[in-house]
Amino acid sequence: MAREVARRRTFAIISHPDAGKSTMTEALALHARMISEAGAIHGKAGRRSTVSDWMEMEKARGISVSSTALQFNYRLEGDDVVNVINLVDTPGHADFSEDTYRVLTAVDAAVMLIDAAKGLEPQTLKLFQVCRHRGIPIITIINKWDRPGQTPLELIDEITERIGLTPTPLYFPVGIAGDFRGLLDRRTGEYIRFTRTAGGATIAPEERLSPDAALAKEGDEWTTAVEESELLTAMGQDHDQEMFLAGQTSPMIFASAMLNFGVRQLLSTLVELAPPPEGRTAIDDTVREVTDPFSAVVFKVQAGMDSSHRDRLAYMRIVSGEFERGMVVTHAQTGKPFATKYAQAVFGRDRSTVDTAYPGDVVGLVNAMALAPGDTLFTDVKVQYPPIPSFAPEHFSICRADSAGKYKQFRKAIDQLDSEGVVQVLRNEIRGDAAPVLAAVGPMQFEVVTARMKTEFGVDARFEPLPYTLARRTDETSVDELNRQRGVEVFTRSDGALLALVSDKWRLQYIEKEHADLTLEPLVAAAD
Numbered sequence: 001m002a003r004e005v006a007r008r009r010t011f012a013i014i015s016h017p018d019a020g021k022s023t024m025t026e027a028l029a030l031h032a033r034m035i036s037e038a039g040a041i042h043g044k045a046g047r048r049s050t051v052s053d054w055m056e057m058e059k060a061r062g063i064s065v066s067s068t069a070l071q072f073n074y075r076l077e078g079d080d081v082v083n084v085i086n087l088v089d090t091p092g093h094a095d096f097s098e099d100t101y102r103v104l105t106a107v108d109a110a111v112m113l114i115d116a117a118k119g120l121e122p123q124t125l126k127l128f129q130v131c132r133h134r135g136i137p138i139i140t141i142i143n144k145w146d147r148p149g150q151t152p153l154e155l156i157d158e159i160t161e162r163i164g165l166t167p168t169p170l171y172f173p174v175g176i177a178g179d180f181r182g183l184l185d186r187r188t189g190e191y192i193r194f195t196r197t198a199g200g201a202t203i204a205p206e207e208r209l210s211p212d213a214a215l216a217k218e219g220d221e222w223t224t225a226v227e228e229s230e231l232l233t234a235m236g237q238d239h240d241q242e243m244f245l246a247g248q249t250s251p252m253i254f255a256s257a258m259l260n261f262g263v264r265q266l267l268s269t270l271v272e273l274a275p276p277p278e279g280r281t282a283i284d285d286t287v288r289e290v291t292d293p294f295s296a297v298v299f300k301v302q303a304g305m306d307s308s309h310r311d312r313l314a315y316m317r318i319v320s321g322e323f324e325r326g327m328v329v330t331h332a333q334t335g336k337p338f339a340t341k342y343a344q345a346v347f348g349r350d351r352s353t354v355d356t357a358y359p360g361d362v363v364g365l366v367n368a369m370a371l372a373p374g375d376t377l378f379t380d381v382k383v384q385y386p387p388i389p390s391f392a393p394e395h396f397s398i399c400r401a402d403s404a405g406k407y408k409q410f411r412k413a414i415d416q417l418d419s420e421g422v423v424q425v426l427r428n429e430i431r432g433d434a435a436p437v438l439a440a441v442g443p444m445q446f447e448v449v450t451a452r453m454k455t456e457f458g459v460d461a462r463f464e465p466l467p468y469t470l471a472r473r474t475d476e477t478s479v480d481e482l483n484r485q486r487g488v489e490v491f492t493r494s495d496g497a498l499l500a501l502v503s504d505k506w507r508l509q510y511i512e513k514e515h516a517d518l519t520l521e522p523l524v525a526a527a528d
Helices: 003-007 021-031 056-061 096-102 122-134 150-164 211-218 220-234 241-245 263-273 403-422 444-457 475-482 506-515
Strands: 009-017 068-074 083-089 109-115 136-143 166-174 180-185 191-194 207-208 249-254 294-305 310-318 330-333 337-338 341-349 350-352 362-366 376-378 395-401 423-429 437-440 461-465 468-472 486-493 500-502
Touching: 003 009, 009 021, 009 122, 009 263, 021 068, 021 083, 021 191, 021 263, 021 294, 068 211, 068 341, 068 350, 068 362, 096 122, 109 122, 109 263, 122 150, 136 150, 136 263, 150 166, 150 207, 150 220, 150 249, 166 191, 166 220, 166 263, 180 220, 207 211, 211 220, 241 249, 249 263, 249 437, 294 403, 310 341, 395 444, 403 423, 403 444, 437 444, 437 500, 444 461, 468 506, 475 486, 475 500, 500 506
Parallel strands: 009 083, 009 109, 109 136, 136 249, 166 249
Antiparallel strands: 068 083, 166 180, 180 191, 191 207, 294 310, 294 376, 310 362, 330 337, 330 376, 341 350, 341 362, 395 437, 395 461, 423 437, 423 486, 468 500, 486 500
């Protein structure tokens, strides 16, 4: 068990939309020989869309809406150990922050992908704060170095000044942004020279040159890279493993996912530096070690991936022990047994059966109707891990079925999307069940609801926006008074939480001032 755990690395890629996250996922799969040719969402006409994006909405818009997981093997050159890499892809768009937050509860490290031209962007900053909050170590990738952008030192300074994370480049670029020639390996002093392939669809050949050969080949570009690397060393920005694991520094690599430059270096860095799976603290403050009996956390539930089967897939991250397909585990939230006969590895829409798995692995459980994000599964001694907090919603709409004859399908669709965590569903006695209020972090979540209701349930849904912008948790003693206030309405969320929706922050401030005895607590969000 210890050997299996030691060779595993589980990570997610976080970034602002359009920083190249899905393209990097493809490039990693290509280097792991999982696929023979990389596709790109924004590539030339006729070039395939990325295989990790499977929803029609994802393919049409060139964004990742749902999470996907892939597992592949990777062996370092000259090493006999075959490492198991678990990559959990996440939605990049800000409207799906809550889904990304759930994924970050299931990983041991994160790769922060930054656009070389744009630097740190809002969504990257938000997700970085989540990683810091959870103590997840971060490897930084400066992507799109094949396009014009900022200088390396400008990007390093921006990261240091804005988020207090000290980058420690392992590989420094030779050639300015837009003229990517290769990388200076700062630990060996060698030059890794890349050769472009047609459209970046296959692995880019690379060769290692000595410093003298690099100088003869690249001249001033090599000299500049060496001088700037020496400057970083003088400033103490060389890799320190303890500081990296403590979240104080971040190993940095310059890359181009589109050209497959720097991708192998990322894989090697993950294997060498990222932490293997560790034990997890339960809600009773006990620690379940990786060698203890089986336990796992459900972090994502997804339905509608296979149009020919109305299946429901629950992604679980194994925390401890060995998983064997067919074993009967206990669902901590209900105390009921759960059979794991249908266990699968999932990459986009592609599936394969999983017979055994170990801590750090992500397994999809099919037809997991009873499971929800944040649930715990275990064998032997009971354990229950902390639930995954919900984001504070900022957009609220009444949802109705266009046809009264489709009400049964409408209710079923609402219940399913609610249990998956696609949106939060709110109800109260005044509005009734026929037109529930949906609450979302971003308006694009409503578009996902509309699309999935149509394709999976044959229901045309329409939305009527409500004039609320804030949600606060409240209690039974405050409900009557809050309902009497102008610009306030109280609902019950499907998990039983009472939420007061308020029109704006000024109305909230007024109520808090005039009625200090009322309960109005902020909801837990990622950056809290």
